[in-house]
Amino acid sequence: xxxxxxxxxxxxxxxAFTVFFVGLAVRMAFLVGLSxxxxxxxxxxxxxxxAWRSIFHWLIxxxxxxxxxxxxxxxxxxxxxxxxxxxxxxxxAHNVLWDEAFGISLPSLSDKLADYxxxxxxxCVAFLFIRRLARPExxxxxxxxxxxxxxxxxxxxxxxxxxxxxxxxxxxxxxxxIFSGELMLILIPFSKLGHIILFFFTRAxxxxxxxxxxxIEGRLGARTW
Amino acid sequence: xxxxxxxxxxxxxVEQAEDEAExxxxxxxxxxxxxxxINVKQIKGILEMNKGARFRTWLNICARxxxxxxxxxxYLAHDKDPKLSPAYKIKTTLGEMYKRKGEVDRxxxxxxxxxxxxxxxxxxxxxxxxxxxxxxxxxxMTARAVCNSQGILPAGLARTKKNIIETGxxxxxxxxxxxxxxxxxxEEWGExxxxxxxxxxQHGAKYMYTVNPREPVYYPQDVGMxxxxxxxxxxxxxxxxxxWDCTNLAMFCGDKAAAAIPVRNMYQAAQExxxxxxxxxxxxxxxxxxxxxxxxFMDIPGGKPPVPVKHSVQLFVELIREGKIKIDPAKRLKxxxxxxxxxxxxxSGGLSEYLRELTNMLCEDFVDMTPNREYNHCCGGGGGxxxxxxxxxxxRMASGKVKAEQIRATGAKVVxxxxxxCFDQLNDINKEYKLGYKVVSFKELITEMMxxxxxxxxxxxxxxxxxxxxxxxxx
Ligand code: SF4
Ligand code: SF4
Ligand code: SF4
Numbered sequence: 001x002x003x004x005x006x007x008x009x010x011x012x013x014x015x016a017f018t019v020f021f022v023g024l025a026v027r028m029a030f031l032v033g034l035s036x037x038x039x040x041x042x043x044x045x046x047x048x049x050x051a052w053r054s055i056f057h058w059l060i061x062x063x064x065x066x067x068x069x070x071x072x073x074x075x076x077x078x079x080x081x082x083x084x085x086x087x088x089x090x091x092x093a094h095n096v097l098w099d100e101a102f103g104i105s106l107p108s109l110s111d112k113l114a115d116y117x118x119x120x121x122x123x124c125v126a127f128l129f130i131r132r133l134a135r136p137e138x139x140x141x142x143x144x145x146x147x148x149x150x151x152x153x154x155x156x157x158x159x160x161x162x163x164x165x166x167x168x169x170x171x172x173x174x175x176x177x178i179f180s181g182e183l184m185l186i187l188i189p190f191s192k193l194g195h196i197i198l199f200f201f202t203r204a205x206x207x208x209x210x211x212x213x214x215x216i217e218g219r220l221g222a223r224t225w
Numbered sequence: 226x227x228x229x230x231x232x233x234x235x236x237x238x239v240e241q242a243e244d245e246a247e248x249x250x251x252x253x254x255x256x257x258x259x260x261x262x263i264n265v266k267q268i269k270g271i272l273e274m275n276k277g278a279r280f281r282t283w284l285n286i287c288a289r290x291x292x293x294x295x296x297x298x299x300y301l302a303h304d305k306d307p308k309l310s311p312a313y314k315i316k317t318t319l320g321e322m323y324k325r326k327g328e329v330d331r332x333x334x335x336x337x338x339x340x341x342x343x344x345x346x347x348x349x350x351x352x353x354x355x356x357x358x359x360x361x362x363x364x365x366m367t368a369r370a371v372c373n374s375q376g377i378l379p380a381g382l383a384r385t386k387k388n389i390i391e392t393g394x395x396x397x398x399x400x401x402x403x404x405x406x407x408x409x410x411x412e413e414w415g416e417x418x419x420x421x422x423x424x425x426x427q428h429g430a431k432y433m434y435t436v437n438p439r440e441p442v443y444y445p446q447d448v449g450m451x452x453x454x455x456x457x458x459x460x461x462x463x464x465x466x467x468x469w470d471c472t473n474l475a476m477f478c479g480d481k482a483a484a485a486i487p488v489r490n491m492y493q494a495a496q497e498x499x500x501x502x503x504x505x506x507x508x509x510x511x512x513x514x515x516x517x518x519x520x521x522f523m524d525i526p527g528g529k530p531p532v533p534v535k536h537s538v539q540l541f542v543e544l545i546r547e548g549k550i551k552i553d554p555a556k557r558l559k560x561x562x563x564x565x566x567x568x569x570x571x572x573s574g575g576l577s578e579y580l581r582e583l584t585n586m587l588c589e590d591f592v593d594m595t596p597n598r599e600y601n602h603c604c605g606g607g608g609g610x611x612x613x614x615x616x617x618x619x620x621r622m623a624s625g626k627v628k629a630e631q632i633r634a635t636g637a638k639v640v641x642x643x644x645x646x647c648f649d650q651l652n653d654i655n656k657e658y659k660l661g662y663k664v665v666s667f668k669e670l671i672t673e674m675m676x677x678x679x680x681x682x683x684x685x686x687x688x689x690x691x692x693x694x695x696x697x698x699x700x
Contacts, residue, residue, distance in 0.1 A: 031278040031281065031282065032278070034277055034278045034281070035277060035279070037277070038274075038275075038276070038277030038278065039277040039278050039279050040528065041521065041528060044527055044529075045528065054358065058356055064354075064356075065353070065354070065600065066292050066295075066296070066353070066355070066356070067292075069295055069354075070292065070295075073292075077290075132289075135291060136305070136307040137291040137294040137305065137307040137310045137313075138289065138290065138291035139307070140307040140308065140310070140313055141287075141289040141291060141307075141310070141312050141313055141316065142289050143289070146288075146289050192285060192286050192287075192288060194285070194286065195286045195288065195357065198282050198285075198286050198357075199286075199356075199357060201278075201282065202279075202282055202283065202286070202357040202358050202359065203357065203358050205279060205358065205360075206352055206357075206358025206359075206360060207358065209360065210349070210352065210353070210573075210599075213517065214517075214573065214574065214575030215575060217533060217535075218539065218579075219539075219574065219576055220575045220576075220577060220599075221575055222353065222571075222572045222573070222599035223353070223599060224353045224358050225353070
């Protein structure tokens with residue numbers, strides 16, 4: 001068990017982070033290269049102001065007409081994403097690791113706050129899971145992957161939560177925690193989770209396409225939020 | 226002159242019968258001989274050509290969140306049938322084509338046809354409600370291109386496309402007939418405005434006016450009305466002998482080569498005549514084609530039309546603002562009015578504020594629909610639906626429910642439509658849902674309400690104050 005822990009903490013972590021960064025960079029480079037050839041429409045009508053507004057309104061809670069039509073989902077969705085990003089980044093225990101590995105440390109969340117936050121994220125996952133099953137228009141779209149990804153996202157939170165509270169075998173929980181976190185990092189560049197970066201590009205495109213492109217000569221562009 | 230948008234509204238009774246007959250055998254109706262085998266290589270080519278960074282990303286990152294469902298009027302009009310959500314329709318058509326790497330058969334494509342034409346008007350509303358802004362209309366257009374490449378498309382559109390390829394316009398009107406219509410209208414409306422003429426092929430005019438072929442065919446008075454407005458406003462304008470059709474139904478077939486034909490004719494005419502603007506009649510999809518999609522059909526670098534395109538609604542507002550056209554305050558409409566935001570004029574054209582400004586100039590009791598402007602719902606007649614004919618009429622009426630309810634809620638007695646397609650659809654849902662309103666175009670209202678200055682009044686009967694206009698203003 002300890003050897004596994006050593007591996008996951010050492011080389012495992014390096015592998016995960018390398019795959020994460022390199023994978024995303026390669027995917028982006030490939031798409032940007034391809035877009036130069038096949039997506040001229042993106043460059044022809046790109047506009048920073050429309051791109052930025054199109055991104056911004058979907059980042060703030062209930063910033064879009066669409067989310068305001070389903071406000072509960074909209075809020076859960078937002079809290080879920082904030083928790084997903086903030087807790088792993090700012091967790092006290094992780095900060096120690098950041099410092100060890102990269103010599104940097106970020107502002108720390110108090111353990112108590114992180115603990116509550118983790119519970120909230122888990123509740124959000126449960127909500128999203130149930131929503132997926134309960135709403136016909138979402139269920140019909142959902143495939144195994146969509147459920148699996150939710151569980152994958154849940155895993156590091158659940159195991160971290162259990163380990164912190166010393167529920168169940170601690171060593172196993174800790175190993176599972178690190179493993180599932182690393183697995184998620186590795187999967188991001190190759191799955192739908194790539195939207196952590198791609199989101200900004202698709203939003204910038206549609207914002208410019210429906211906004212800026214229609215705006216010239218006294219016309220008004222359409223807001224995509 | 227074969228299949229036209231108007232036929233459907235004109236011949237209600239016959240249609241009902243045809244409707245049922247065609248619903249039963251939609252495929253047989255369009256393929257008399259044994260169908261050619263599916264050309265998988267060609268399909269692969271189309272799929273590959275479109276698989277750029279955007280398509281790859283869109284196909285991959287759809288989070289299956291279902292948020293787009295509520296944005297689609299097909300879904301809303303059919304008790305929220307989950308099979309009608311935009312994401313599902315994409316997943317089962319274009320998504321499946323990519324998944325199978327283009328290895329699809331006729332049966333699959335025939336089913337896909339019913340989705341990409343029969344369940345989507347490419348109104349582009351869903352893109353505004355998706356967290357990733359996935360441009361589903363573009364994806365539907367590509368799925369249409371795949372079906373079209375194998376000759377699988379609604380029969381009505383296939384006939385229209387044939388007209389475009391053979392004659393350059395969707396209704397096979399000859400250029401002579403078009404010019405004759407202009408001359409006839411100048412003469413007829415000349416009784417109200419002395420000296421009225423429609424300049425043909427005049428070099429260096431400011432505006433080159435282009436129309437929907439249904440005007441020369443069914444609504445020649447529309448051409449006359451525009452002539453009066455331009456003449457009284459003393460605008461410099463002309464009509465071209467060739468390239469006068471601004472519409473583009475080949476666009477909705479997903480046929481890039483055919484869609485380039487009317488666009489090329491129009492751009493060429495404008496460049497040859499050296500005009501400042503291509504002016505368009507009140508038509509939605511024509512504006513989408515001329516302004517936005519046309520340059521891509523022709524692969525024009527930069528993606529902009531070589532000559533700027535102006536919708537007549539914008540011109541009308543400018544003319545009234547500048548005082549070139551004066552509206553008689555006594556004639557402004559007193560009845561409750563609402564205005565239809567054609568998707569291709571408001572959401573995809575950016576002209577929604579002009580519609581409101583113009584409506585307020587002409588009407589006293591204007592109530593907007595909800596939602597409106599870029600968030601409007603399609604009337605249900607767009608994306609090629611009207612020319613798709615009786616075979617699809619039942620579906621068109623069912624999905625028109627959303628628009629019907631929107632209009633009912635305003636209590637409007639008059640609905641203004643700056644789009645020929647919406648015009649027909651609004652008339653049809655008016656009957657279907659017994660709403661009891663009247664559909665008008667802006668140019669119709671303006672010609673009824675404008676003040677004709679004395680200098681334009683016919684000399685022999687100048688005592689008889691603008692007879693034509695006041696005779697028509699009573700409803
Ligand atoms: S483009 Fe319009 S009709 Fe088509 S799926 Fe989207 S919302 Fe529905
Ligand atoms: S809203 Fe966008 S991401 Fe969500 S299901 Fe629809 S297309 Fe997919
Ligand atoms: S018919 Fe009218 S509302 Fe409907 S798609 Fe065309 S422009 Fe849009």
